[in-house]
Amino acid sequence: MTDHTLRVLLGVAALLLAGLPFMPQWLAFLITLALARGLVVLGLALLMRTGLVSFGQGLYYCLGAYAAALLDHAAGIHDAALMLLAALLIPVVVALVLGLLLASYRGIFFAMLSLAFSMIVFGLLIKTSSLGSSDGFNVATRSIFGITIADGYNGRVFMAATAILSVIAAGALHRYLNSHLGRLSAAIRDNELRVEYLGASVRNVVHLNYVIAAALGGIGGGLTALAVGHIDPDMAYWTTSGEFVFVAVLSGTGSVLAPFFGSVIFEAIRTLANQYAPNIWQMTLGITMLAIIMFLPAGLWALFRRKARAA
Amino acid sequence: MSAILEARGLSKSFGAVIAAADINVSVARDSVVGLIGSNGAGKTTFINMVTGYMKPGAGTIRFEGHDITPLAPRRITQLGIARSFQVPQLFNSLAVRDNLLAAVGIVAAAASRWAHGAITRERAETVTDEMLGRFGLDAYRDKPAGVLPEGVRKLLDIAMALVVKPRILLLDEPTSGVSADEKFGIMDVVMSAVKSDRVTVLFVEHDMDIVNRYAQRVLAFYDGRIIADGAPGAVLKDDEVRKYVIGEELHVAR
Numbered sequence: 424m425t426d427h428t429l430r431v432l433l434g435v436a437a438l439l440l441a442g443l444p445f446m447p448q449w450l451a452f453l454i455t456l457a458l459a460r461g462l463v464v465l466g467l468a469l470l471m472r473t474g475l476v477s478f479g480q481g482l483y484y485c486l487g488a489y490a491a492a493l494l495d496h497a498a499g500i501h502d503a504a505l506m507l508l509a510a511l512l513i514p515v516v517v518a519l520v521l522g523l524l525l526a527s528y529r530g531i532f533f534a535m536l537s538l539a540f541s542m543i544v545f546g547l548l549i550k551t552s553s554l555g556s557s558d559g560f561n562v563a564t565r566s567i568f569g570i571t572i573a574d575g576y577n578g579r580v581f582m583a584a585t586a587i588l589s590v591i592a593a594g595a596l597h598r599y600l601n602s603h604l605g606r607l608s609a610a611i612r613d614n615e616l617r618v619e620y621l622g623a624s625v626r627n628v629v630h631l632n633y634v635i636a637a638a639l640g641g642i643g644g645g646l647t648a649l650a651v652g653h654i655d656p657d658m659a660y661w662t663t664s665g666e667f668v669f670v671a672v673l674s675g676t677g678s679v680l681a682p683f684f685g686s687v688i689f690e691a692i693r694t695l696a697n698q699y700a701p702n703i704w705q706m707t708l709g710i711t712m713l714a715i716i717m718f719l720p721a722g723l724w725a726l727f728r729r730k731a732r733a734a
Numbered sequence: 735m736s737a738i739l740e741a742r743g744l745s746k747s748f749g750a751v752i753a754a755a756d757i758n759v760s761v762a763r764d765s766v767v768g769l770i771g772s773n774g775a776g777k778t779t780f781i782n783m784v785t786g787y788m789k790p791g792a793g794t795i796r797f798e799g800h801d802i803t804p805l806a807p808r809r810i811t812q813l814g815i816a817r818s819f820q821v822p823q824l825f826n827s828l829a830v831r832d833n834l835l836a837a838v839g840i841v842a843a844a845a846s847r848w849a850h851g852a853i854t855r856e857r858a859e860t861v862t863d864e865m866l867g868r869f870g871l872d873a874y875r876d877k878p879a880g881v882l883p884e885g886v887r888k889l890l891d892i893a894m895a896l897v898v899k900p901r902i903l904l905l906d907e908p909t910s911g912v913s914a915d916e917k918f919g920i921m922d923v924v925m926s927a928v929k930s931d932r933v934t935v936l937f938v939e940h941d942m943d944i945v946n947r948y949a950q951r952v953l954a955f956y957d958g959r960i961i962a963d964g965a966p967g968a969v970l971k972d973d974e975v976r977k978y979v980i981g982e983e984l985h986v987a988r
Contacts, residue, residue: 603839603858610836613825620785620823621837622811622844622898 461686462643466636468676474612479537483514485659487644501565510645518637526630548656559655675722744793753779755958768949775955816900822891826880905937
């Protein structure tokens with residue numbers, strides 16, 4: 424079967440960028456959020472391919488957002504490129520350290536430990552009044568790569584940046600997953616013992632994937648902070664991490680495109696449910712999840728797989 | 735012949751159960767050694783200690799002169815010791831060919847050659863197809879490993895171990911769970927594959943016909959000790975082996 428992933432990625436990104444000048448602000452904002460969260464889910468999907476479910480991906484989402492926002496808040500740096508660089512680096516450093524411990528755990532222990540770390544950060548942020556405690560604080564961005572962003576264009580610039588970063592991240596991850604090293608992830612999920620007895624380090628691969636997932640989570644958080652213009656500790660709260668797991672299950676892990684697709688669908692369902700059934704929007708999401716688990720256990724992406732096989 | 739593997743004073747116990755008691759063995763390069771003994775005699779414990787699956791309580795294991803006793807399984811594998819398992823360790827969700835392809839890829843990744851492109855996807859596929867042919871697995875290439883007959887699963891498990899290109903191969907009951915008709919076929923395939931690569935083989939076996947036919951030397955285990963060591967003909971006639979391993983009633987003339 425021919426692999427069209429990269430072509431589809433570039434095609435969708437080109438379409439989004441071409442349509443950007445004609446897009447209403449609200450739609451650009453919605454797509455930005457969906458793609459940014461899709462990046463976090465992309466990292467989670469990588470962990471799931473390795474047989475691990477993290478209930479604490481909100482930790483890196485939050486760290487990325489706070490790292491970007493703190494450049495503005497504490498250092499007076501308002502350049503989006505530098506803020507996103509901080510959103511990438513801080514989660515990577517934290518994941519390198521935490522990964523030393525987490526790489527030894529599997530199953531429910533990995534899930535609960537990752538959740539515990541995110542709740543520790545949530546607790547710390549809630550108690551830190553200099554960072555706005557539970558209210559968080561606002562983020563201001565004035566330029567990107569030193570070029571001043573004109574008033575009223577922030578939303579479109581951030582959407583373009585999010586689309587470009589999503590293509591780069593998904594393309595790079597697609598290449599990684601198709602390398603010998605990347606294919607180890609699925610092998611580890613299937614049989615760790617055999618992988619070790621073929622001379623590869625399961626621990627190192629899990630650690631590497633954990634750091635990659637953190638990097639994606641951080642970038643997603645950074646982009647969200649820039650787009651929303653406000654951050655708060657809820658980004659590390661367990662319900663945020665749960666939402667990422669929800670989207671990962673909804674979309675499936677069959678392709679690097681799936682998390683973005685799932686994330687867009689999730690945002691659409693949430694927005695529509697909020698608008699037309701504000702009192703039962705959580706129930707709407709719950710019913711959607713129930714239907715996915717019952718009829719599409721491999722996620723929405725399985726629909727494309729079936730279609731590709733039929734063709 | 736020089737020794738490729740040496741175990742000195744190996745001991746291992748699990749609570750009150752002694753699985754290995756002062757085992758001293760030296761294995762010659764290119765030899766084929768059969769390990770026999772009843773269940774719980776210490777054969778698999780010996781293999782597990784050599785391959786790093788468990789650490790001995792006391793003693794040392796040397797491979798080509800290097801002390802491998804404290805090393806992790808993957809480091810021991812990288813040095814050139816591979817193994818198969820009593821219960822085949824496969825990637826059950828993948829097809830037979832994909833299992834071997836994954837194994838080739840993992841070995842390449844572990845050796846870091848992937849980064850330099852020394853093993854391309856095409857090269858990996860060539861190596862995989864060659865292995866399929868050598869092990870007679872062509873007919874099953876697209877079948878998921880999880881649904882294969884036990885004999886084929888055993889062969890695939892051994893083929894995956896050989897992807898490492900080891901200098902010693904340890905086979906833990908390669909013919910267990912396989913019909914009597916298939917046993918010799920499996921061993922013939924395995925032995926011809928390892929012979930061309932000059933691999934030293936240690937195999938655990940309960941079928942004495944298999945041991946007699948393929949082993950050049952036999953180690954008989956009982957109660958964590960080696961009670962006989964020598965050529966198959968001599969070991970299988972040993973009184974202790976007949977009593978404790980084969981289970982024959984001995985009638986001593988008075």
